[in-house]
Amino acid sequence: MSTSDAKLLGLWASPFTTRVQMALKLKSVEFEFIQENLQNKSELLLKTNPVHKKVPVFIHDDKPICESLIIIQYIEDTWISGPSILPTDPYDRAIARFWAAYIDDKWFPLLKELGAAHGDEARTSIMEKIFEGLALLEEAFDKCSKGKGFFGEENVGYLDIALGCYLGWVKATEIMTGVKWLDETKTPGLVGWAERLCSDNAVKDVLPEAQKLVEHYKMSTPKEKSATA
Amino acid sequence: MSTSDAKLLGLWASPFTTRVQMALKLKSVEFEFIQENLQNKSELLLKTNPVHKKVPVFIHDDKPICESLIIIQYIEDTWISGPSILPTDPYDRAIARFWAAYIDDKWFPLLKELGAAHGDEARTSIMEKIFEGLALLEEAFDKCSKGKGFFGEENVGYLDIALGCYLGWVKATEIMTGVKWLDETKTPGLVGWAERLCSDNAVKDVLPEAQKLVEHYKMSTPKEKSATA
Incomplete structure (x- = not known):
C-alpha cells in the first residue's frame, strides 16, 4: 500500500512505538520511521505532540496523531481494506x-x-x-x-x-x-x-x-x- | 427504543456515570438505573466489575461492560441507528x-x-x-x-x-x-x-x-x- 505520507516518530525501545509498528505492519502500511532522541527532543516532536511531548506520534498527510492506542484505532479506521485489528462484535x-x-x-x-x-x-x-x-x-x-x-x-x-x-x-x-x-x-x-x-x-x-x-x-x-x- | 435488557449500575454523583447516562439519552436507549452504594458495594457490582470494583457498569443482555469511555464506544457501536456520538472522520x-x-x-x-x-x-x-x-x-x-x-x-x-x-x-x-x-x-x-x-x-x-x-x-x-x- 503506498503511503509515502505516513511517518512514525518513535523510539526503538518504547513498547508504545512497537505497538504502532505492529499495527502498521499488520495493515501493510509503508511508513518512514523517525528515531527520536528523548534527551534532546526534536522540534518535530514538540510541534506534533505539544501536550505530552512523548513518542509515538504518527503523522499522516501532515496530521499528527498521538497516544498509541488512539493511533492504532486511527490506523484501523483509515486502512479499512487491510485485516481487521479490532474484533467485529x-x-x-x-x-x-x-x-x-x-x-x-x-x-x-x-x-x-x-x-x-x-x-x-x-x-x-x-x-x-x-x-x-x-x-x-x-x-x-x-x-x-x-x-x-x-x-x-x-x-x-x-x-x-x-x-x-x-x-x-x-x-x-x-x-x-x-x-x-x-x-x-x-x-x-x-x-x-x-x-x-x-x-x-x-x-x-x-x-x-x-x-x-x-x-x-x-x-x-x-x-x-x-x-x- | 425498547431495551429492557439494559441496566446501568452507577452513582448519581459520579461524572463517569453521568457520562453513560448522557450517551444513552442521546441514543434514546431505555435502561434501568441501579443506584450503587459504594460504602457497601453490591454483589452485582463485585460480580460485573471484579477487576476494578467501580461504577459505572453497563449491563446489556446480561453482559457487563466497564469503564465509561469504553461503554460509550459500545453504545455507539450497538445502537447504530441513533445519532452518531463520535465524529465520522x-x-x-x-x-x-x-x-x-x-x-x-x-x-x-x-x-x-x-x-x-x-x-x-x-x-x-x-x-x-x-x-x-x-x-x-x-x-x-x-x-x-x-x-x-x-x-x-x-x-x-x-x-x-x-x-x-x-x-x-x-x-x-x-x-x-x-x-x-x-x-x-x-x-x-x-x-x-x-x-x-x-x-x-x-x-x-x-x-x-x-x-x-x-x-x-x-x-x-x-x-x-x-x-x-
Missing part, C-alpha cells in the same frame, strides 16, 4: 479495549515500579501484583482467544498488539530480576501465545531484543524511562 | 479520543488533587495547572467545534459528553473554592459551550446539581471519592 471490541486499558493503566506500570523499588519487601509486594495481573490476563486470553492462538482468535489483533508490545520488556525484566513471569504451570495459555506471537510476521521484526533493552535500560535516565506513551 | 475521531483521554488522565485529576491539597502554595500550583488545562481545552473547542456550538459541531458528541459530565463538579468546586474556572475573558468558547450543553435535552436532566454535589462531597469518605471510573 461490539461486545468483543469493548472487552479488548477493557483489557488494553488494564494493561496500560494497571499492569505495565507495575513492571516500571519494580525497576524503581527499594527493599525486598517492596519488591515482593510489586511482584505479587504482577503475577496477580498475569493470572487475570491468562483468564482474559482463555476467553478472548476462544480456543484459538491469539487474543484476536485466528489472527493477531488489538489485544495481541496491546500486550504483545511489552514482550521485549517482559523478557528484559526477567533477565534483570531472575524472575520468570510467564510459565507453563501458572500461565500456559500466555506462554504458547507469546511464542506464537514472536514468530508472527507482523511482530518478529519490530519487537526489540530483550538483551538490547537491558543495556538500554541500564544506560537511560529516569526521565527517559517515563517519556513514552 | 477518522482523524476527527482520533482528536476527540485524544482530548477525552487528556481530560480523564490529566485534567480532571487536578480538580481531585485540589480537594486534597494542603497549604496555599500547593493549592496555587494545582490551580495554575487547572487553568493551563482549560486554556488547552478552549483551543481544542475552537478547533473541534469548527465555529459551531459543540465539540461535536452542530450536535452533542463524544467530547461534549467526555468533558460535559464534569460540569456539575466544575461548578461544585467553584462553590467550594470561590474560584471561577470558566470566564468570558480566558475561555469564552467554553463558557458559551457549557451554557448550551446544560440546556441540551440529553444533558439537563442527568447532570447533577452543583449544590447537591457540594453536600455529597462534604459527607463522603476519601475511599468513596476515588471509587468511580
Whole structure:
C-alpha cells in the first residue's frame, strides 16, 4: 500500500512505538520511521505532540496523531481494506479495549515500579501484583482467544498488539530480576501465545531484543524511562 | 427504543456515570438505573466489575461492560441507528479520543488533587495547572467545534459528553473554592459551550446539581471519592 505520507516518530525501545509498528505492519502500511532522541527532543516532536511531548506520534498527510492506542484505532479506521485489528462484535471490541486499558493503566506500570523499588519487601509486594495481573490476563486470553492462538482468535489483533508490545520488556525484566513471569504451570495459555506471537510476521521484526533493552535500560535516565506513551 | 435488557449500575454523583447516562439519552436507549452504594458495594457490582470494583457498569443482555469511555464506544457501536456520538472522520475521531483521554488522565485529576491539597502554595500550583488545562481545552473547542456550538459541531458528541459530565463538579468546586474556572475573558468558547450543553435535552436532566454535589462531597469518605471510573 503506498503511503509515502505516513511517518512514525518513535523510539526503538518504547513498547508504545512497537505497538504502532505492529499495527502498521499488520495493515501493510509503508511508513518512514523517525528515531527520536528523548534527551534532546526534536522540534518535530514538540510541534506534533505539544501536550505530552512523548513518542509515538504518527503523522499522516501532515496530521499528527498521538497516544498509541488512539493511533492504532486511527490506523484501523483509515486502512479499512487491510485485516481487521479490532474484533467485529461490539461486545468483543469493548472487552479488548477493557483489557488494553488494564494493561496500560494497571499492569505495565507495575513492571516500571519494580525497576524503581527499594527493599525486598517492596519488591515482593510489586511482584505479587504482577503475577496477580498475569493470572487475570491468562483468564482474559482463555476467553478472548476462544480456543484459538491469539487474543484476536485466528489472527493477531488489538489485544495481541496491546500486550504483545511489552514482550521485549517482559523478557528484559526477567533477565534483570531472575524472575520468570510467564510459565507453563501458572500461565500456559500466555506462554504458547507469546511464542506464537514472536514468530508472527507482523511482530518478529519490530519487537526489540530483550538483551538490547537491558543495556538500554541500564544506560537511560529516569526521565527517559517515563517519556513514552 | 425498547431495551429492557439494559441496566446501568452507577452513582448519581459520579461524572463517569453521568457520562453513560448522557450517551444513552442521546441514543434514546431505555435502561434501568441501579443506584450503587459504594460504602457497601453490591454483589452485582463485585460480580460485573471484579477487576476494578467501580461504577459505572453497563449491563446489556446480561453482559457487563466497564469503564465509561469504553461503554460509550459500545453504545455507539450497538445502537447504530441513533445519532452518531463520535465524529465520522477518522482523524476527527482520533482528536476527540485524544482530548477525552487528556481530560480523564490529566485534567480532571487536578480538580481531585485540589480537594486534597494542603497549604496555599500547593493549592496555587494545582490551580495554575487547572487553568493551563482549560486554556488547552478552549483551543481544542475552537478547533473541534469548527465555529459551531459543540465539540461535536452542530450536535452533542463524544467530547461534549467526555468533558460535559464534569460540569456539575466544575461548578461544585467553584462553590467550594470561590474560584471561577470558566470566564468570558480566558475561555469564552467554553463558557458559551457549557451554557448550551446544560440546556441540551440529553444533558439537563442527568447532570447533577452543583449544590447537591457540594453536600455529597462534604459527607463522603476519601475511599468513596476515588471509587468511580
